[in-house]
Amino acid sequence: MVAAIEAEDLQKTYVERRLWRVRRTVRALESVSFSIERGRMVVLLGPNGAGKTTTVRILSTLLLPDGGTARVMGHDVVRETKEVRKVIGVMLDPEKGHFGRLTGLENLIFYGVLHGLTRSEARSRAVRLLEEFGLGEARDRPVEGYSKGMKARLAICRVLIHDPEVLILDEPTAGLDPISAREVRERLKGLRSEGRTVLVTTHNLWEAEELSDSLIVLNKGKVVAEGSPEEVKRAFGLSWSVELEVSGDVKGLRLGWETEVGVSERGRTLLRVQIREDPAELVPVILSELRSKGVQVLSVSVREPTLEEAFVRAVEGS
Amino acid sequence: MSSIGKFLVVVESDLKELWRSGELLLMAVLLAFFQGLFFLIGALVRREEELFAKISGYSDSVLYQMAGVPVLLLSLVMVSAVGEYVIELGRRGALEHVQTLPVDAKLVLGAHSATITLISLLYYLVVTVPFVYVRGGLQAVSHLLPALLVLAVGLVPLFLFAALVAILTLLVRTEAFIELVSATVYTFTGIAYPLTVFPQIVVALAQLLPHPHVAESVRLAVFYGIIEPARFIPMLVVLAGYAVFSTVLYSRIERALRRGGRYEVVTE
Numbered sequence: 063m064v065a066a067i068e069a070e071d072l073q074k075t076y077v078e079r080r081l082w083r084v085r086r087t088v089r090a091l092e093s094v095s096f097s098i099e100r101g102r103m104v105v106l107l108g109p110n111g112a113g114k115t116t117t118v119r120i121l122s123t124l125l126l127p128d129g130g131t132a133r134v135m136g137h138d139v140v141r142e143t144k145e146v147r148k149v150i151g152v153m154l155d156p157e158k159g160h161f162g163r164l165t166g167l168e169n170l171i172f173y174g175v176l177h178g179l180t181r182s183e184a185r186s187r188a189v190r191l192l193e194e195f196g197l198g199e200a201r202d203r204p205v206e207g208y209s210k211g212m213k214a215r216l217a218i219c220r221v222l223i224h225d226p227e228v229l230i231l232d233e234p235t236a237g238l239d240p241i242s243a244r245e246v247r248e249r250l251k252g253l254r255s256e257g258r259t260v261l262v263t264t265h266n267l268w269e270a271e272e273l274s275d276s277l278i279v280l281n282k283g284k285v286v287a288e289g290s291p292e293e294v295k296r297a298f299g300l301s302w303s304v305e306l307e308v309s310g311d312v313k314g315l316r317l318g319w320e321t322e323v324g325v326s327e328r329g330r331t332l333l334r335v336q337i338r339e340d341p342a343e344l345v346p347v348i349l350s351e352l353r354s355k356g357v358q359v360l361s362v363s364v365r366e367p368t369l370e371e372a373f374v375r376a377v378e379g380s
Numbered sequence: 381m382s383s384i385g386k387f388l389v390v391v392e393s394d395l396k397e398l399w400r401s402g403e404l405l406l407m408a409v410l411l412a413f414f415q416g417l418f419f420l421i422g423a424l425v426r427r428e429e430e431l432f433a434k435i436s437g438y439s440d441s442v443l444y445q446m447a448g449v450p451v452l453l454l455s456l457v458m459v460s461a462v463g464e465y466v467i468e469l470g471r472r473g474a475l476e477h478v479q480t481l482p483v484d485a486k487l488v489l490g491a492h493s494a495t496i497t498l499i500s501l502l503y504y505l506v507v508t509v510p511f512v513y514v515r516g517g518l519q520a521v522s523h524l525l526p527a528l529l530v531l532a533v534g535l536v537p538l539f540l541f542a543a544l545v546a547i548l549t550l551l552v553r554t555e556a557f558i559e560l561v562s563a564t565v566y567t568f569t570g571i572a573y574p575l576t577v578f579p580q581i582v583v584a585l586a587q588l589l590p591h592p593h594v595a596e597s598v599r600l601a602v603f604y605g606i607i608e609p610a611r612f613i614p615m616l617v618v619l620a621g622y623a624v625f626s627t628v629l630y631s632r633i634e635r636a637l638r639r640g641g642r643y644e645v646v647t648e
Contacts, residue, residue, distance in 0.1 A: 076640070122480050126638045147482040158473025163400040164393060175389040176483045204400070220477075 064136040066228055066259035067098040067121060073129035074116050074283075090116040091127070092283035098261060100227075103254040105270040106263040108280035109377055114263040117280070118232045121261070122152045134228055148178070151221030153231045156214035156238065156246070162206035166197055166216050169205055170223050177224035184223065191219040195249065211242025218249055229253060229260045235269065247273060267369045277369075279376045287376045291369055298375040300367035301336040304345055307360040308333050308352065317351060330360060386483055390491035398499070407457055408503055414453050415507045422446035443515065445574060447602045448595030450508060452571035454500045454535065455591055456562050458542035461496055463558040466546040486630065493539040500535055501528060512602065523605035530601045534594030534615060540622040541590055547626075547633050571595045590618045 074091040077084055091113045098104045106114045119125040120132055123143045131138065137145040153159070160169050167188055174184025192201045195215045200208065205216065214234065221229055234250065235243035250273055253260055264270050270277060271291045279287040279294065287294045301320075307330040312323055319335050326332040333352075337344045341364045352359055398404045425442045469475035478488055505528065512520045549557045568582060569575075569591035575583050586592055593615035600608045 124476055124479055124638065126635070144482050147480055150480070152477065152480040154476055155473050159477035161393060161397060161474060163397045168393065168396065172389055172393050173477075173481070176386055176478070176481045176488075178482065181385065181389070 065097045065133075066100040066102070067096075067104075067132075067134055067261060069097075069117070069121070069130070069132045070095050071130035072117065072120060072127050072132055074113075074120065074125070074127050090283055091120075093130070094280065094283065094285055095130075096278050096285055096288060098259060100259050101257045102275045103250070103260040103262065103273060104276050104278060105274035106261060106278050106280060107265065107267070107270050107373065108263075109265060111282075112280040113283040114265075114280055115232055116283075118154075118230055118261070118263055122150065122154070122230050123147055148224075149227050151224070151226035151229045153217045153221050153229075153234055155232065156217045156234050156236065157210060159217060159220065160205045160213060163204050165202050165204055166192055166208070166212075166219075167201040169216065170219055173220050174223040179224060187223060187225075188219070191222055192216075195219050196245075209242070210238055211245060214238055214242060214246050215249065218246070218253075222253075227258060229258055231260065231262045233263055233265075235264070235266065243269075267373055271369045279373065281377045287372070291372075294376070295367050295369065295372045296338070298372045300371055300375070301338045302341045302367060303365040304335040304337060304341060304348060305363045305365065306333045306335065306348075306352070307331070308357050309360060310357045312357055315355060315357065317348070319348070333357075383487060386487060387491045387494070390488050391495045394492055394495040398495075403461075404499065407461075407499070408506070411450070411453055411457070411503050411507045415450060415511065418446045418449040419443075419511045444599055444603055447599045448571045450504050451531070451534070451538070451591060451595040451598055452566065452569060454504065454531075455538045455541070455565060455569075457500065458496055458535075458538055459545050459558060459562055459565065462492065462539070462542040463546045463549050463555075465492060466550060467555060470550065485634065486627075489543055493536075493543065496542075497532070497535045497539060501532060504528070504531060508602075520602075523602050526605055526607050527598050527601035530597045530607060530612065530615075531594070533612075533619070534590070534597060537590035537615070537619040537622045538594060540619070540626045544622070544626050544629065547630060551633055551636065565589070565591060569595070587614075588618075590615070590622060593618050 072091050072094040074089075076088045076090055078086050078088070090111075094113065094117055106117060108114050116125065120127050121134060121139060123139050123146050126140060131140075133139065134146045135149045137149070139146050161172065164172065167185075170188035170191065171181065171184045174188060175181055177184075179187065189198075189201070192198050195218060197212060197215055197219065200212060205213065208216065218234070221231070231250070235246050238246060247269065250260065250262065254273075254275070262273060264273075274291065276290050277288065277294050278285055287297055289297065305326075307326050307328070309331065312331060312333055315321070315333075317335065319337055321336075322334040324332045324334065335348055337348075345362065345364065349359055349362070422443045422445070466475065469478065479485060505524065508524065508527075509521060512524060516523075545558060545561045549555065568578070568586050569589055570578075570583075570586060571591060575586055575592065578586070593611065597608065597611045597615050600606055600611060
């Protein structure tokens, strides 16, 4: 089965010129390769200047790579531009891309017809999408009067107007207030359940973890980590912290894992064990070992490693 | 959806945007004002025809000269409207989103040109009829029909010129470029005053612009009700030249934009 999105050794350098003189060059993509299966929601994660937007713009056919290849639903983004544009829905900024003096409905009809729908198809689809995204009442109002959140939802309607198989969304919650951002995230989760392939960029780690089936972490124009959030955490050797309140002497205790002894908030002896494997399997083993050594366990809690820790390691390590 | 459907949806959206922004009304008022102003100047200078001929070396009447003014005004409106359109699209991010559609951007630009051309023809008719009637009565008004025909064809190279300016504005990334071109067009097209006052080299270079050809063809049509092949054919040649040049340049610039990834014009 053909992957929905494939990038192989993508390279891009921006050359800034003043008349004919080169002022500076910026290497945006060193070498980016990844593959996204159909029906997956993948988050492209990275700090500012990592190459996320450049990657998205190449996949959207807006930018030509200097080297490497990229394919969307089997179509080459450089040579088969029109075919790629037929199967993608692109949002580059949740607030941009609208015609302010046209109404929400007129905007969607405009984009729908230019995507090849008949006027009546575009209209009926636009009306349904506007209702579905809570913009039914505002559909006949000029977009320049919409709030940021409404514009963001209209932008999602716009990328869906021609029912594309692949959605490419560059920071879809950027600049939105928390309520609007949550609304947009909920809508995006809905898109995943419809079986579409969605590529989203963000530098919001919490959002990345909430939305993604898998992550691609970019830094300095290179992929530095890839996989599900759990796999990315594991790839960077991050550990779970198992915190046990115990009674009994644990000072000379030797376990097969890195341990640390302290005092809990309730004034009890706290034993902190760092593990790198699945806690569901290891915690019972730790408990039975402690029991066999005469230590009574009063409470157990497990603190998961955060994606932020993995992200920092990935970025700093590269 | 056929290309016609796509073309029409752009025209419809353009008209709605122009109407709701008040630009349609503003264009009408500006054209009427300047047309009136130049007609007045023409009427006043008419008393000094000999002096005018002496200074300019121009053999036709001042009013004949002034009959080309609408061409200049329409061209300035086009340069400004098309340039602003592309800049606005870039600023709002719509240009990039339009670029991601499976539709030839030339169709979108062409539809926009049709909108501007139709509006321009309508305005020309509305603004010019009263002055032509005052000058020559109903007989003169009947000359507007060939004039409209000439102008309809002539507006195409004028639009292509405006589109070229807009595309180049995207490349040089400063809105001031539009003002520079407008000033150049105003000065060197021989519409506001005769080209004969300039050195021969300027006269020759000005022939590369579509304006002198279109203006002269329109003057002949308005004054004498004729379509003069000696003037009309060079206009068609210029039209063809601009069509080829702008198509080639557009392809190159589109590729340059895709290579550089900059679709927004600096406006401050």
